Amino acid sequence: MSESATLPATRTHAPVTPLFWPRLLHRLRQWAWRSALIVGLALLWELAPRLGLTDPVFLPPLTEVLAAGWALALNGQLWEHTSVSLLRALGGLVIAILYAIPLGLAIGWYGRLGEFLNPLIELLRNTAPLALLPVFILLLGIGEVSKVSMVVYSCSWPLLLNTISAVQQVDPLLIKSARTMGATPQQLFLKVILPASIPTIFVGIRLASASAMLVLIATEMVGAKAGLGYLIIYAQYSFLIPDMYFGIIAITFIGIVLNAILQALEKHFTAWKVAAT
């Protein structure tokens, strides 16, 4: 076949001129717009107790909370609690991702497997992890195993549900197309169903990461010697209210950072959706 017989190619490109100052201004305005609500919330938190709108004993001003956090950071407690919690939450999340996404893909794909497993999944999913906490402790003890298991348990449901739904929504024509090109079931998963499902699966991962932090607090309220959940409950019962709030802030902060990482990953995997910038 001669290359010469091919159709002509089109090319009409012009480089994009950078516009530095207007862009910077635009960025700044955008940033202000985005952080408006957070700044507002922070101000409200600072002022409400100072103006006597709320009880300053149980809702101290934000600066007091941050000062308490600073003290915790200096004496090393903050790092201790944070690292312990992070390890448990991330460990559980990663385990959940590693088993729940492949399982969800399989369930979404093999109807009969879904029929078989769904009743159990619905049973477990609707059993609130908090109610199960004593059961987990009874069966798995008070150590790390039961804590990480709880995290895995509660991360599983958003991952499973979103993955199953994502698979079921993949355009059947794309699957047909891949099958006619000889894709093995495994390749079909990796090269078609997975990329097509990524946006919905990522929603599942982001929900799971929040779930991980949620049950972590619950599990660290019992049977823990350290961790941010332990810090919160200990501070609460000892009326170290600023410490309690700082624990909450720390957990939120971890959650937000995790979420940002996940969103960056998602953006990376779905780069094809947006035009080059």
Next chain:
Amino acid sequence: MSESATLPATRTHAPVTPLFWPRLLHRLRQWAWRSALIVGLALLWELAPRLGLTDPVFLPPLTEVLAAGWALALNGQLWEHTSVSLLRALGGLVIAILYAIPLGLAIGWYGRLGEFLNPLIELLRNTAPLALLPVFILLLGIGEVSKVSMVVYSCSWPLLLNTISAVQQVDPLLIKSARTMGATPQQLFLKVILPASIPTIFVGIRLASASAMLVLIATEMVGAKAGLGYLIIYAQYSFLIPDMYFGIIAITFIGIVLNAILQALEKHFTAWKVAAT
């Protein structure tokens, strides 16, 4: 324009013959297949303590748990706890659905609104509701308001995230198409974005319903007069182990029924996806 100028119509239909016995058999086999795991789990629960594999004091056999449940049902407590919890969970869930789905649609649709609200949403979403429990009680008291608010709070995130993601995944061509036919923004929501988003939104609703039951337990630990969470925690502190397990079963049962209703609704709304049966 004369109707006579139209193209010919095609019609080749044959009624479907019902095959009663084979169908019944098929149904039965399907049912057996589906319930296999649940039955297995129930048997394990019954036998493990009876055979001494676990301590029957702390994990009593299923039949004992059910007997305790029967006693609760007879003395009217079961109904009281269940109705109170159901009201709180459903109330919170419905409120969350009513505000979070429209908000999610709006955020998914209006990029700038999303930019404005996302930081706050991520902040709140990653603040574990359990850690916030004392704050809610502080700000809203220990009555129904704080309980239902907690449910609304924790239902919001799966609803919002799934709705936003669903909207962003709607085929832009369908939106273009509706706009050229003069659909107002409101009609675009109701007639295009909503139906196209339904499968993913329903995943959000189903996750939210499980979340509702989860935090309910936590909120009913404090300042509650009744409710299944109250029953569980109270049974735990009073060493009424079978009652505790029955409370867990009751919550799970409610969750499963809710989920089944939601799935039926989803099926109804996405009937177009499957061929008639």
Next chain:
Amino acid sequence: PAAAQQAPAKLEQQEIRYQGWAGQVIWIELADDLGYLAPLKPKWVGNTISGPQDIQAVVTRDTDIGGAFNGAVVKLLAKKAPVTAVIGYYGVDDHTWTGYYVKDDSPITAARDLPGKKVAVNTLGAHHEFMVREYLERNQISEADAKKVSLIVTPPVTAEQGLRNGNVDVAQLGGVLRDKALERGGIHPLFTDRDLFGNFTAGTLVVRNDFIEKNPNTTRHLVSALSRAIEWARNSPPDEVRARFTRIIEQRKRAESADAIPYWKSTGVAGEGGLISDKEFQIWIDWLVKDGLLKEGQIQPSSLYTNAFNPYASTAR
């Protein structure tokens, strides 16, 4: 006593809001049942599972009276929360106490064996934490070694199980949980809170300062009714008290069971009519000073409580 029988002055308020405990009868409920509280009406707003939460609810005006372990009360008052303790409500006596149990085959036989071990307690920052620390201190365990004892919060149902299958080395057990565990045998107490302090009042009920200011007569009437109820329970045969508790629980229709009542033995309150003494607070103040949470002399016990509303204050001693 005569003081308790006085016709009440005009009450500024008709209703007292409080949180109850599931499956238990607390003093305000007994006082109401005995008719001491009338014409005041108790208003049950729900149940709680923790003392600190109960007194927090008082500060945040969700309730009018609530109680906690005195150590927690001291911590709260150190934050300048505007409440005052008015009456003692629970504690340790010959029949009511908490043990710190080990398995019969446990290698732990004394305080020196504890560092590096795990002790199960039902809540942090409260009664049991202080008991364990006091025990270690009294047995000359260094502060560094004492820090190596881990306190693990365990749901009550799992404490015994945790002890038996080795998840924890020591478990705090009291009341129904202790009695049920002892029925199964194989465990014995390493020490008890009664070994440490003898009979003492461990927790007090608090009310808001502005409540007292606005409702002095109501406060007096309330505290008086409570103190009389405590005295009734102390002086009546336990069987009669248990029968009354059971009847109250059955009649109030709160979706709970009276199963734990047979395990009730005594009030645990040391002072007559719930009178509070300086030393019951001083011991916790000392601990908080040692922890650096309070400065030496920052708080005097007498500024934390008052016996002024307790009719037994005049007859006591």
Next chain:
Amino acid sequence: MGTHRHQATGTAGIRFEHVSKEFLVRADDGGPGQRFVAVNDVNLDIPAGEFLVLVGPSGCGKSTLLDLLAGLAPPTQGRVLLNGQPISGPARDRGVVFQQYALFPWRTALDNVAFGLEVAGVPRRERHEQARHYLALVGLSAFASRYPHELSGGMKQRVAIARSLAYDPQVLLMDEPFAALDAQTRETLQEELVDIWRRTGKTIIFITHGIDEAVVLGQRVAVMSPRPGRIKQIVDIPETLRTDTADVRSLPLFGELRHEIWSLLHDDLTAARPPAARQRLAA
């Protein structure tokens, strides 16, 4: 300039003024974004009520022009005017048949066709009646209650055509609307379309790859050339060709026009082709 059979009031005139459209695309090597010029400096006047056909090689910017006209994308440079007003967005005065149909998968054929009437608030009975009429027009009466995934490719395209006709927009923008139809169905629908145009005086912009179709339908045929997309030439189709009731395709004038357009398109491609390929095609 084409003559006008029908100058209905309320019909809409269109004007492209120095219109360009660029897209930001990735560089081939994955480098930073570059501007890709899809349509360059297009100037075009389409009087109200005209039937204009747009032809041009694949990728020359026909659909892009239609998008601009529909108001679905703004031009990078220049203006698109409708009745003298710049187009600011889509509106129901301009109906579009998309190259990829764009049917709503959750609506039956009937409800797809009724969509435009539904959003205009036409009562249920009435809009269903209307929709049924247009479904019959495209030969799909028996498939009213089918969902799009239960229809064949050509059937979907016909539903899309019926949908654009049903709500009666003043301007019809049709992107290869008959591409998936067999010759017979295509001819019938061509007749129907011309009939509707005659009766209603709509302005129609019609994209096709069929040169015959272009000559049969259009008052004028705009031939586009690629790299970057521009209007190369506009071919007037004399009125005489269409008032004639006989088979137009056999007339010599038809053949001439057909050849003219073919050459314009052909020219363009062979010019850009490497010499060897040109030789081969010439052989």
Next chain:
Amino acid sequence: MGTHRHQATGTAGIRFEHVSKEFLVRADDGGPGQRFVAVNDVNLDIPAGEFLVLVGPSGCGKSTLLDLLAGLAPPTQGRVLLNGQPISGPARDRGVVFQQYALFPWRTALDNVAFGLEVAGVPRRERHEQARHYLALVGLSAFASRYPHELSGGMKQRVAIARSLAYDPQVLLMDEPFAALDAQTRETLQEELVDIWRRTGKTIIFITHGIDEAVVLGQRVAVMSPRPGRIKQIVDIPETLRTDTADVRSLPLFGELRHEIWSLLHDDLTAARPPAARQRLAA
């Protein structure tokens, strides 16, 4: 039966034996499901290496037949055999160009074309080289790194064609592959396709609505009729028509065959049409 220019070893013969395909559809009134017969009792032998064209009115079951052949759906009755073996599912011996392209939106044009090679384990360099070759063949070298949503309709279709060619299946199933292309591009690709067919001896089943295209490409043209879909007649295209290097379209034989197929299709529709419509068409 068509003659065979090329009887390559390893090419595949196909046989439809009393094949029917029914779908369960909702009744028009929303009532219980009914069986809709899309294809009825089709019998057809396609020798290995043949170029068979399938024509027929919209909705007559062409795509359905292709689906059965691809193994994407089982027949309701009858059997479809490939080399004497019943088809049990899709496999890489049969490549499909779908009517709706079915490109992977998350892959660039190049990676779409390379997909078939990738799943076969061809190393990256090699498969990209191959893919580039086929992209060039369809005139899209400059668009290798574009994603499908950045391509025009005709470009997408060309990517789909390149993709099906790139991994070199023995049987090519093409569903209106050139429908979205301009005449010029279409002709070039027709030539390329015939060239490939000649060199490789593939069996090709080609659906089109273009009667000219059918005659130019096919060894045989199977004409289908609807309600329910069956093979109405098979028209042999003599070898002489294609060995000729001159412009076949001007030969009288071409015109005759063209007319024969046209009549077969026309017949069918007019027969089913209400009398008034038939009259009108005849006018």
